[in-house]
Amino acid sequence: MRYDVVLLRYGELALKGKNRGQFEHRLLANVRQALADFPGLRVRRAYGRLLVELGDVPFAEVAERLERVFGLVSFSPAVRTPLELAAIQEAALALMRSLSPAPRTFKVAARRSVKNFPHTSHELNHLVGAHVLRNTENLTVDVHEPDVELAVEVRPEGAFLYVESRPGPGGLPVGVSGKVLLLLSGGIDSPVAGWRMLKRGVTLEAIHFHSYPFTSEQALEKVRDLARVLSRYGGPIRLHVVPFTEIQTRIRQHVPEAYGITIMRRFMMRIAQGIAEKRRALALATGESLGQVASQTLESLNTINRVVTIPVLRPLVGMDKAEIMETAKAIGTYEISIRPYEDCCTIFVPKNPKTKPDPEEAAELEQALPVDELVADAIARTEMETLDWRARDEIADLL
Amino acid sequence: MIYLDHAATTPPHPDVVKAVTEAMTRFYGNPSSLHKAGAEAGRVLQQAREVAARALGVSPGEIVFTSSGTESNNAALKGVAFQYRDRGRHIVTTMVEHPAVYRVAKQLEELGFSVTYLPVDRTGRVSPDDVERALRDDTLLVSIMHVNNETGSLQPIAEIGRRLKRYPKVLFHVDAVQSFGKVPLDPKGWGIDLLSLTGHKLRGPRGVGLLYVREGVTLFPLLAGGGQEGGLRSGTENVPGIVGMAKAMRLIREEQAAKPDHFARLKRRLVAGLRAWGDRVLLNSPERDEEAAPHIVNFSVPGIKPEVLLHALEEEGYLLSTKSACSSKKDEPSRVLMAMFGDEERARTGIRVSFGYETTERDVDGFLAALEKRLSELLAWMKG
Structure with a gap:
């Protein structure tokens, strides 16, 4: 017909x-x-x-x-x-x-x-x-x-x-609810968190921490592909790529291994808050859910969250892994997320991470680092790109 | 020269040739390498996979690139047989499959599997009832081609797929090498688990094929090695070939949408011309659209050696085939025509005309005129 x-x-x-x-x-x-x-x-x-x-x-x-x-x-x-x-x-x-x-x-x-x-x-x-x-x-x-x-x-x-x-997909039209900055890794969870935020009508920007040469070009490309998929739901997406190698190296040198991940994530939050202020985003969003891995215990979320004042939205907090994977498959991010490249969260994983970190102790350990300086430097060197699934690159033209 | 042998292979599309050349020149990296050149080649591969998946109406993760339709068929049949050999030893296929399925089934028989070869009627089609009746408790796989390469006969794939849904342990493989881009094909809607394609029947390059493997189906990989193609098909990816294949798939789907009646029109014209010969020319392809894909027309001229007629027509500027190109060098009756008509003379004298989207009505008229001239001569000479 x-x-x-x-x-x-x-x-x-x-x-x-x-x-x-x-x-x-x-x-x-x-x-x-x-x-x-x-x-x-x-x-x-x-x-x-x-x-x-x-x-x-x-x-x-x-x-x-x-x-x-x-x-x-x-x-x-x-x-x-x-x-x-x-x-x-x-x-x-x-x-x-x-x-x-x-x-x-x-x-x-x-x-x-x-x-x-x-x-x-x-x-x-x-x-x-x-x-x-x-x-x-x-x-x-x-x-x-x-x-x-x-x-x-x-x-x-x-x-x-x-x-x-x-x-239809329901939800609210993208753009009616203000702007949110999504911490986008290459994993399965964070793109789903981004999709759920889009469904609540927010304008989404994304931030990714890139640790070249510890993480590869492919790992960044994977994040770009994830952002492209999200752009199918919310229009072109700004991606902020933060050079993170310097900070990771310093953490490794000066912080006990067990606290490495906690402090790394505290840096990420500080940098994300800085970028959010620059871009006038009103909240951060993460793919964290409760109790899945060491860095996602309530103690850990508390310790990490202490360093920022901006609201941190965690739309997956009430979902379990199976539900998250189902959504990832339905929205088209799963196949990208399972590509086998390491990102900054999977590299430098300590053998015995602290599952119940303490905010006071973390702050104490950070005394060994010029925190404000490192954060300001990373924000200054962050590069922004725009990703749109419809944008045709030279490869698309070839095909 | 007018090329009327598109079922054997097709002239590559100029845009495909350009894309293959460019991919070969610029994206030479190994997609498994970690540096920029590798990453770029990986992106090319990924996007080509998406284009191919879209053209076929499946997910990118369900596409496995291979080296040919033959490899895809081998990977499907042997992959299922070896993977599930502890669950069963029985395979159902037909008497009219391409050798790339038929000979594989014979090999599997040598390895201890049992195979049912279903007969076909005079239209070259199996009955879905026969398929269902052939199933046993230990049946692993049903493998049935979509469009026959010699006659164009169109198997009732949708109906067979619908019935096989009641047997979730039986996998369904379809050799769609001759059908994709020519007749409607819906892997998801028809319940197909595995499906074979090749690039060079679609105006794409040779040396590249594709196997659709529905998500959830596991195969024993034929080629072990570096784990490319999700571990199902090791070997450094043929990036330029894959680019060419994906592009050819996209282009032919566009042609198919733009010219839905193209082949049916050409076939009607050709069949009307062949009918004028009365019973000296026997039409082997079924005439009705629901029984045959219209880009292949097969006919026999009893009493005339098909090679002689073929060469006479070549002198007039028309290129076609006897039987399928893959078996035309053997002086045997066609297995497919034998299965359809049981008539050895008819099966020995088959001629195949096959069209592309570039074929015009003028080409068909020209061909009929050439046939008129040369066949009249041959028939007179035979009598004389």
């Missing part, structure tokens, strides 16, 4: 007043952004919905994009006809005939917002249903449990007919 438009629905109930206008505005912009590279396609607002006019673009390609636009509750590909009964009947028949597998039962559910249309919704149900019945075989009406419900919406700009409603 060749569809003319897609009707997009969003969560209306939760929204009131000024918020709603901002929500709609943002969602419209995000849908346009997600579909920007389809020539001839248009997106506009229409009566508490958004409407995608497909032009020549196949619905399947648009659906794949819409499934990643947060704030959408559901969407339906529809056929549009002029406001004439005969046209509506013909479109209904064509739509029903195009279905595979062929349904055995159906019902028509008409609604009209044009009150001067010559037929009531009730009449339309019968007129459209009868026309379909007369011109098909092996199809009957079942108003209680039909295989297919054919919706007919009569609106000022035309009649819309559709039979399917696909779930």
